[in-house]
Amino acid sequence: MTADDHKFEELKHQVIRTGGYYVHFYFDMHANDEQSLKESMVGFVSRLTKEEGVRFAVGEIDEPTERDKLFSSTAKVSMLINDLPSLTRITMAYGPVGIDLEEPNQSKIEIGEMQRALMGISAMAQDLTQFIIQKKLFDPAEKAKFEKQMAFRIALGQKLLAEAKKTEEAEKKAEAEKGEKKK
Numbered sequence: 463m464t465a466d467d468h469k470f471e472e473l474k475h476q477v478i479r480t481g482g483y484y485v486h487f488y489f490d491m492h493a494n495d496e497q498s499l500k501e502s503m504v505g506f507v508s509r510l511t512k513e514e515g516v517r518f519a520v521g522e523i524d525e526p527t528e529r530d531k532l533f534s535s536t537a538k539v540s541m542l543i544n545d546l547p548s549l550t551r552i553t554m555a556y557g558p559v560g561i562d563l564e565e566p567n568q569s570k571i572e573i574g575e576m577q578r579a580l581m582g583i584s585a586m587a588q589d590l591t592q593f594i595i596q597k598k599l600f601d602p603a604e605k606a607k608f609e610k611q612m613a614f615r616i617a618l619g620q621k622l623l624a625e626a627k628k629t630e631e632a633e634k635k636a637e638a639e640k641g642e643k644k645k
Contacts, residue, residue, distance in 0.1 A: 473518055473542060474565070477517050477518075477542045477543075477544065480544075481545050481570075481571075481572075481575070482517065483542070483545075483546075483565065483566070483569075484542055484565040484566075485540075485543060485549065485564060486540045486541075486562040486564060487510075487538070487552075487556070487558040487560070487561055488536060488538055488539075488558055488560035488561070489506070489536065489556070489558050490534060490536045490559050491535055492532055492534045492535075493532075494533070496526045496528070496533045499535055503523045507521035507537055507539055510539055510541075511539070513548070514551075515543055515545060515549070515551070516542070516544075516548070516552070517541075518541065518542040519542070520540055521537050521538065522537065522538045522539075523535060523536075523537045524536045546569075546578075546579045547582050550582055550583055551579075551582045551586070554582070554583060555586065573633075574630025574633065581626070588616070
C-alpha cells in the first residue's frame with residue numbers, strides 16, 4: 463500500500479466514523495463532437511468534486527464513443543461525502559445514472575440529519591416547480607396563487623430547518639454530557 467493509499471484509507475475511515483459515506487456515482491453525457499464532450503465531462507467532474515460536503519473525490523472518464531453521429535461518454539466519480547444531507551443534495555442536483563454506496567454497510571442517522579436531507583429534497587423539488595412555472599405553463603392567476611403558496615412553504619421550511627438544527631444541537635449536547643457523566 464502506498465503512502466497516498468494509506469492517507470486515503472485514514473480519511474475514509476474518519477469520514478465514515480463521523481457519519482459520512484463512500485460512494486461511486488456514474489454519469490453519462492452526450493455531444494455532437496468528441497472534443498466538446500471531453501471538455502464538458504472534465505468540467506462536470508471538476509465541478510462535482512468541489513461540491514459542499516465532499517471531502518475527497520476522484521473521477522474516471524471513459525473515452526467517448528460514436529454512434530449515429532453522436533458521441534457518448536461515461537464517468538465514475540468516487541467520493542467521500544460528509545453526511546446524508548450532502549449526499550442527497552448532490553444526488554438530486556446531478557442526477558447520476560447509477561449509484562454504488564460502498565461504505566458504510568449500515569448507517570445510524572440522527573433525526574436532525576434526516577430532516578435536513580428531506581428538507582433539501584423538498585427544496586430541490588420546489589426549485590424544479592419554480593422552473594416549470596417560469597416557463598409559463600400556468601395562466602397568470604394560477605401562477606400568482608401558486609407563487610403565494612410557494613413563498614409560504616419556503617418560509618415554513620426555513621422555520622422547520624432552524625428548529626431541526628436546534629434539536630440536533632440539543633441532542634448532541636445531551637449526548638456529550640451523558641458521555642462526560644460516564645467518565
